[in-house]
Amino acid sequence: MAGGAIVSTSNKQYGGKMTSFVLLACIMASSGGLIFGYDIGISGGVTSMDSFLEKFFPSVYAKQQADSSTSQYCKFDSELLTLFTSSLYVAALIASFVASSVTRVSGRKWSMLIGGVTFLAGSALNGAAVNVLMLILGRVLLGIGIGFANQARPLFFFFSLCYVHP
Numbered sequence: 001m002a003g004g005a006i007v008s009t010s011n012k013q014y015g016g017k018m019t020s021f022v023l024l025a026c027i028m029a030s031s032g033g034l035i036f037g038y039d040i041g042i043s044g045g046v047t048s049m050d051s052f053l054e055k056f057f058p059s060v061y062a063k064q065q066a067d068s069s070t071s072q073y074c075k076f077d078s079e080l081l082t083l084f085t086s087s088l089y090v091a092a093l094i095a096s097f098v099a100s101s102v103t104r105v106s107g108r109k110w111s112m113l114i115g116g117v118t119f120l121a122g123s124a125l126n127g128a129a130v131n132v133l134m135l136i137l138g139r140v141l142l143g144i145g146i147g148f149a150n151q152a153r154p155l156f157f158f159f160s161l162c163y164v165h166p
Contacts, residue, residue: 039142043085056132057081080132087136091143092150099151111148119145 046052053061060078103111122141129135 039088043088047081047085056084056129056135084132084136084139087139088143088146091140092147093143095144095147096151099148102148103151111151115145115148115151117145118142118148121145 047057050061050064053064057078057080060081099111099115102114118141122138122143122145124138125134125141126138129138
């Protein structure tokens with residue numbers, strides 16, 4: 001288990017203040033990590049909805065309806081459904097490697113802009129999806145957006161800490 005502690009033996013007092021700008025920067029930076037947890041909760045709930053399964057994954061829905069036992073084990077063993085779920089995470093991983101080069105060359109601003117635009121496009125595509133291909137492409141765009149945004153997010157943490165403690 002990872003852990004750590006910082007022990008300070010000096011009595012040095014910092015003159016930094018907690019302003020509304022610093023508080024907002026900290027909230028925005030820390031909320032970036034919530035995207036993954038929120039996605040896990042939402043996609044897990046959506047993939048178990050009957051209306052969603054019936055429209056996009058009819059074979060999984062038929063198998064679920066045929067099995068009347070209370071066990072949920074192996075009801076969702078569709079490779080296509082697994083691709084739908086994992087496509088966001090794989091795309092975020094790959095995009096974070098690309099985003100590091102973009103951030104190094106062009107800066108955090110462009111990295112965050114690319115992340116925001118692709119995340120918005122992925123959200124729109126998922127909202128308008130009429131087939132599984134659109135769903136998966138939308139999830140890939142969401143993953144690219146998360147990968148780019150998470151590349152620049154740790155720098156906001158550092159900035160907010162430096163701003164509070166000069």
